[in-house]
Structure formats: structure tokens, C-alpha cells
Amino acid sequence: MARALSTTGAQDAGAEHSAAAQDAGGALYRQVAADLREAITTGAYGEAGRLPAEGALAERYGVSRGTVRQALAVLRADGLVTSRRGTRRVVLGNARVQSFSELLSFTHWARSMGEEPGGRLESLIRRPADAAEREQLRLEPGAEVYVTLRLRTLSDVPVMVERTVYPAHVGQLVAQLPPDVVSHTEQLREHGILFTDADHTIDVVTANAEDAKLLGCRRGAPLLRERRRTTDPTGRPVEWSQDRYLPGTVAFSVHNSLATSALSRHARADD
């Protein structure tokens, strides 16, 4: 992000925070968003400080007001700033949140915390999909799926049991991976399988015999469960996964607002 200006007075706080955000994305609005995010998280505008006006930012970055608004929409969606008519935007929090890849990939998440992720493939089988799996992965009757069971560790400590169902075209690739490969997600990306959208459901379940054995907990012990269905850019489901975490190892965090939201609370009818 190239831009240089006066830097006089509190108004101009975020004037030189282009360090970490040089090539945050090809699109201008992403670069602006990254630069502003950097400024906000480093506290350049203060705890509940006010951002410069859209027009001022447009001039500073040498872009149109529309582009600035696009950038600010990103920050608003992430819960970094408020936004209401008539007054400047206000800094809400200094959250981090890279988020999408962190949520999708255990490996990516672990590394972003500086932990050492591990994974041991317990089993991988191929079999016809049952009704629920066909529903989730949008498969034809008789279609086959690949089912993996993996124990995930942080610094060699068991943390999570992962049961994933892949449709055939993805499962074929997974089956060819070495059993000790840490990140399936990254390997699949290399082979052209992209993850772009995911639906998550979070609740509590009790450990079954298999969970207990792998995680080293009692049978019946509570586990935090995350179920996830992931789709590629074309909208085709590529993964249906159920992760069970030992309590105390993770928490899920989400921001929502009247402006943008995609979170909801369900009754537990389904299973």
C-alpha cells in the first residue's frame, strides 16, 4: 500500500502503517482494508477512536470513495468497526481474525498459534454413501465415499478426533496421500481441490468408545463437536467432517451484527 501524507494531529493517526499490508491482495479495496486493519489492531486509532471520513481515506489512498466503502465493509463484517449514518466510524475491538483458513484447517490453525500440529490416520475406507451422506454431499444413490478417521495432536498431545467423509473424486486423492501427511487440506489444494465455503454447527456430545480410546478420556466424557460441510467455488460439496475436541482445548468465536450476520442458533432436532 503506497501512500504518504501530512501526518499532523490525531486525525491523521494511521498515516504510516503500510508495513505488513503491502501486497495483501490484488484488489485495491483489499489493500486498503488490510492497511486499515493493521492500523486498527496496532491501536493507531485508539480503543474506541474514530476513523477518518470516507472522503479523507479516499484522498489518502488515492482511490474513489466507493473503493474505500468496499474496504470498510470488510472491516465492518469482521466486527472491527461500527458504521452508522451521520457519524464517523468507531473502532470496536482489536481482534485478529484471519479466520477462514484457520477454521477450515486444523494444521493452519495450529501453526498460526505457534503450536506443532500432528495427525495420525487411524483408518481410511471406501464404501457406498448412506442417506445422510448423500444428502450432505449431494450424491446420487449408489455413489461411493471415502471415510477417514484421524487423531489430531498439538505438540504430540491428543486434542481432537476427526471423522471426514469425502466424495469419490476427492477421496481418491486423499487415499493416495502418505498416511503420515499432516495437512490434507493443503495437499488437496495442490491437486486443485479448493475450499471456499463452509457451514459449521457446534454442540456438545459424549465420547463413544472409539473417541475415549483415541483421546484418552473416559467413555461418556463431554466433547465439543464441530460439524462442517465444505464446498468448492462451484458450490459442489467436497467434504463433510465431524470433529470432536477435548474440552479446554478450543473455543469457537464469532462476530455478528445487524448489518452482516450468518450465525444462528438451532434446536437440536437433527443429529
Add this chain to the structure above:
Amino acid sequence: MARALSTTGAQDAGAEHSAAAQDAGGALYRQVAADLREAITTGAYGEAGRLPAEGALAERYGVSRGTVRQALAVLRADGLVTSRRGTRRVVLGNARVQSFSELLSFTHWARSMGEEPGGRLESLIRRPADAAEREQLRLEPGAEVYVTLRLRTLSDVPVMVERTVYPAHVGQLVAQLPPDVVSHTEQLREHGILFTDADHTIDVVTANAEDAKLLGCRRGAPLLRERRRTTDPTGRPVEWSQDRYLPGTVAFSVHNSLATSALSRHARADD
């Protein structure tokens, strides 16, 4: 949403679904979004069907392409459709999701499911805020808070224990409410306290003696915990709440994508 047109061929699927979406919001793009959402959730475009082109929608609704794009951005954020350059948008799922108010207000959520929400105020005290509370609610040292403890029920069955901390200016209002009022949120809105942004963290905890007594479970039994900090339009915190649900009564659901996301997974350092 007023618009009437040809209705010939599959292309024109969503041509007459203006029923539930007439006055979805003053803004045009919200009306368009509501109309399209209605069409999608009723299956007018099929399971993985393709939406009409932006230009076609613009003509159909009599608005500019920019407005249509704004509407589609809403649907994309909700995970209803994909969106990539070069090809029509594809229907992802037929999820419901009104979401924000449902997540914020137990009462609103319960009613949207057709259940009868109840609430019993167990205690309400006023005391100086501790360090954590000052941090969360951004209060000055020495500031006072109001703390409520409520047992929440669905059709008279205990479901959740809610512990909420309010800053003084909100707590004063809460303290004046009758102890049997069901929805604090709605009452506060009447008094001009608006909830617009919220940060949620979801994990598992074990029931303490108080939880066990109120919910009728064993001490040490697992509970699904949601912690929530809510702010008003100006960015001022108005509520910090900790809800503990009996397992099997709720699940939290979230959509995220490379395009828009606000969800992340944390290590459990804090408490």
C-alpha cells in the same frame, strides 16, 4: 417488492415470489435481497440451480446493477449462493437464518421456533465492577455494574442459565423491570437501548453447584457455554453475558467463506 414480468421458461423461475418480502426494508437492495432469498429458500431455482445474471435481475427489478450486486452480497454473506467471476451464481443451500436477533435474544429465538420461552430472575445485585468486567464493558475504575442471574425455560423446562453483567446506565433500567418479564432485550429496546453488534465465544464447561441446582443436572455435568459481549450503535458495550445450556438443547451454526468471514477458533488460554 413490486415487479411483474414475463415468466416464461426456466430462466425466469423466480418471477412471482414477492409474497413474504413486500416490505423487507426501506432500502431497495434489501427488498431485492429479501425477494431473492424467498425465491431461493422456496426452491424456485432448484437445489444447485443458477441464478439469473446480474443484468437480468437489474432489469427485472428495475434497479441498477450496482443495487443488485449489493443485494447479492447479502445472500453471499449468508451462504445462500456462491459467487465467482465468469459464471452465474449458484444456489448453495436453502438455509433460513434471520439470525442476529435470534442469537441475541433467547426469547426471540424460542418464539421463532414456536416454543414458549420463560425466564425466572434468581437474583439481581449491584456492585463495583471487577477488572475483567471493566475490561469487557470498557468502564472506569470504581464504576458499578448490575449483575443478573436468570433461569431460562422452554415450555417450562429448564434449558439455560444466564448470567449477565450490565453497565450502570443499562442496569438501572433492568432493575426497574418486573421480575417476571420474559424478554429483557425487548424491554431495553423500548427504552432506547439498541443492540447492534455482538461477539460470541462458544465452548464447554462443567456445571457448578449453582448451575446444577437450577438446571437439575449433576454437578460437573457438561454444559455448552456461550459468552457474549454486545455493543450499541455507537460502539459502547451494553451487555456482557454468559449463558450455559444443557447439552442437546441447542447447537450453534455459522457460515463462513473466503469472501466474508468473522469466525475463528481460539486456544483456550483465557477464561
Add this chain to the structure above:
DNA sequence: CAGATCAAGTTGGCCAGCCAACTTTGCTGA
């Protein structure tokens, strides 16, 4: 027949401008 090429269709991105709605501030006048 398979592969490469091309053209049309579609979304992403950016710009410039305009007005409405709302907030804040400062001034005016009782």
C-alpha cells in the same frame, strides 16, 4: 476424434457523481 482457439456471456472491480438521512456542533433567541 481430440485438442486448441475463439467469441460470447458473466462477475469482479473501480470510478464519478448525486441526493437523502442522520449526527454533531455551534449559534441564536427567548
Add this chain to the structure above:
DNA sequence: TCAGCAAAGTTGGCTGGCCAACTTGATCTG
């Protein structure tokens, strides 16, 4: 002194236009 009002500042919303990047399907070519 205080209430009311006016003006300036700011974001929300919408339009119209332009080009680039990408996808898809048809066509051409070896």
C-alpha cells in the same frame, strides 16, 4: 441559562458507465 434551530459534516443508497478476468460452449484445426 437553556431550548431550539440552522449549518456543516458524514455515511447510506443508488445510478451509469467502463474495463478486466474468468468461464463456458462452439468452432476450427491437426
